[in-house]
Amino acid sequence: MKKVLFFILFGTVALGCKQNSDNMSHKHTNALIHETSPYLLQHAHNPVNWEAWHPDVLEKAQKEDKLLLISIGYAACHWCHVMEKECFEDETVAQVMNDNFINIKIDREERPDVDQIYMDAIQMISGQGGWPLNIVALPDGRPFWGATYVPKDNWIKSLEQLAELYKNDKQRVTEYATDLANGLQAINLVENNVDSELYSLEQLDSAVQNWTQYFDTFLGGHKRAPKFMMPNNWEFLLHYATTTNKPEIMEFVDTTLTRMAYGGVYDQVGGGFSRYAVDVKWHVPHFEKMLYDNGQLTSLYAKAYAVTKNDLYKGVVAETIAFVQEELLDKSGGFFSSLDADSLDGHGSLKEGAYYVWTKEQLINLLGNDFELFQAYFNINSYGHWEEQNYVLIRDKNDEEIANSFGIDIETLRKTIKKGLATLKNERNKRPRPRLDDKILTSWNGLMLKGLVDAYRYLENEAYLDLALKNAEFIERELIKEDGSLYRNHKNGTSTINAFLDDYATVIDAYFALYEVTFDEKWLKLSKNLLKYTKKHFFDNESGMFFYTSDQDQSLIRRTIEVDDNVISSSNSMMAINLYKFDKLFRGEGYGETSNQMLKNVQKDFDRRAQGFSNWLHLVLFNNKNFYEVAIIGDDYMDMAQQIGKEYLPNSILAGSKKNGNLDLLKNRKVPGKTLVYVCQEGACKLPVSTAKEALEQL
Structure with a gap:
């Protein structure tokens, strides 16, 4: 049986298929027309009888004993568009799908709970995954076949074989699906480790040392292609580098952040980062631009600026926020999800990167006498060439090197480059824009909110705080329900889908950070209320971890427990850090014990693969190094807090008030006529000081 399924899976990927032309007529309309997701709406006029993921659809499948064909993707996914053109818009393909299957389209960004399970399934079946993710499952949702992109002829052949197989040998298909479902449950088990000690600093040093063998010390990132910008890694x-005084690690971080900022993966013209680079030098990106990358990278570069005072990092923060504000900000204060990788080229065809690339002739015509300097600065040469006649702007020298080679001063260089980039942006604005995914996702907004808070904290730009407060108020107004729970999704004034653990984890973190820069207890209270709700409805007493889905929702095959840190940190690692910080302000409520137990449950994997648990590793540093609660009381508490907060102090939290506050940390500390700083550990405080300099010396 497994051999048959294996053959069907891998026998489908060899041949190509000519792409159909765009069909703008609405000859067909299916049930997706009632959805709000831009990705689902893109498929609403396919001849395939698509359904969205709803419990009644699964009930219908079981009643009719019909296989499910589940296709998962997202709006900015290039190969999802290709497969739609080749297969899902084709009436012959649609007939095979409609006759034999109940067809379900899923936006993975709306339903990560379903995507996680089926992505694990395809990796168990084939050893690889990606999107579009196509799964064939029993009527109850248990998968038994999967593939990513499949050309038309092979797609038809595979589906016909699978339908025939289910018709003639249902028992064996069911046995395989049962085995796979058992495997999906087994790989997600987390044991409650009650015996071990917490991971030590010596163990952490060894784990990081193992990790360094993958460092690309010349180009930054890891020694591989494609290169992903892994914000939680860096x-x-x-x-780690700053807390343990490891200059060689700091040098690697600097190299990575500099090369990413120099690369084509960073939009030199309009700011903001694309998804990843397909090569080793961060040059040619997969051109989709996602809110979650840009939110996390805003935080990262703001913190790196606090450490290094490198103006390059400050510029990246400013330009990335400007991009998000210009392209992804809704008038409501929420942030949209992404820009597509594809846009119309000069011939009216959808092409990846068409909006972002330049020919040499275009640059000569636009820049005139400044072209020679621009050419050297952004490598309009073999280093910067992509494909056909197109160049993707990439730097490989700093401003001083370029200025010296042209015999000009730095200011003249920067003014000329800034003028050239403005010219290109003006020209680019005339091109057809990439499609916008205008759904608003809670977790991604939480990441962007945290980015804005960090940008304000470390760069001290009031505009960033204003933007953060508008977003925080949007989340409070539109995404928090009366019962204290969250929605996952918001579109056109309507919020839908119950939130998942990452939605709670990111908003809890962002609201806590917002409290640390405003000292408005409203944000701390909202953060704590969300934490309480999460403990009540997501926590698993047996494993000591949090489920990805609430006990208020139906589960499919399993309730996932997410622990691996990927491009976005795992929801459990974010929750463990949230709990650790809340324990410092609300001692005796059990938050610290839960956080430590969660860390114990996963730390056995740190030796083997530290980079896959990098967000968890902050807790190792918190537990092994001094962690401080900093209380600031008095008339000038906000000014004092800004002076302290702009320094990079990862092993600390800030609390402040004009007078004695409600938190235990702020009670009975007010001295009339003075603004005092109390540096505390586990609630025990050193003698108060009256200047930021003295406080920082204690820290």
């Missing part, structure tokens, strides 16, 4: 290493 943020942990920044924390």
